[in-house]
Amino acid sequence: CAAVADYTPRSVADEKLKKSYDDLSIELQRTKDIAASLGAEKGDRVLVGFAMETQNEMENAQSKLKRKNFDFIVLNSLREAGAGFRGDTNVVTLIDAAGAEELPLMSKREVAERIVDKIETIL
Numbered sequence: 001c002a003a004v005a006d007y008t009p010r011s012v013a014d015e016k017l018k019k020s021y022d023d024l025s026i027e028l029q030r031t032k033d034i035a036a037s038l039g040a041e042k043g044d045r046v047l048v049g050f051a052m053e054t055q056n057e058m059e060n061a062q063s064k065l066k067r068k069n070f071d072f073i074v075l076n077s078l079r080e081a082g083a084g085f086r087g088d089t090n091v092v093t094l095i096d097a098a099g100a101e102e103l104p105l106m107s108k109r110e111v112a113e114r115i116v117d118k119i120e121t122i123l
Contacts, residue, residue: 005031039069046122048115049073061095071122072096074115080105094118 007028017024035049049070051061061075075093077083082105083091090111094101096118103114 004034007031033068035068035070039067042069046071046119048119050076052076052078054078058093058095058100061093065095065097072118074111075100 008031010027010029035047038045039047047068047070049064049068049072051057051064051073053060053075057075057077061073064070065073073095075095076085077091077093080091082089088108089105090108091105092103092111094103094114103111106114
């Protein structure tokens with residue numbers, strides 16, 4: 001399981017950058033798409049993806065599901081109260097080739113249990 005940034009700095013400083021700059025720019029490059037690489041060589045492994053979208057959520061998550069050869073994808077909501085990354089609860093939708101299951105607001109532990117349950121049904 002990994003949460004890899006989409007972009008990384010193009011170069012890395014050899015030493016700490018002292019607070020001597022009024023303006024500082026960082027040039028970014030795309031990070032290697034580990035999930036796509038795994039999907040291309042998936043074999044009989046179960047591959048679960050995660051998506052946090054801010055527009056066209058369902059469409060973008062379904063596209064990612066297909067492109068990366070996931071068994072299912074967990075779409076995180078940022079539009080619902082109590083959802084997202086800054087709390088102990090979340091609202092997610094589990095999406096596979098057969099459709100989508102919207103889960104209600106629940107603890108992140110319960111979300112994790114539902115994800116494991118879905119993996120178990122695939123296995």
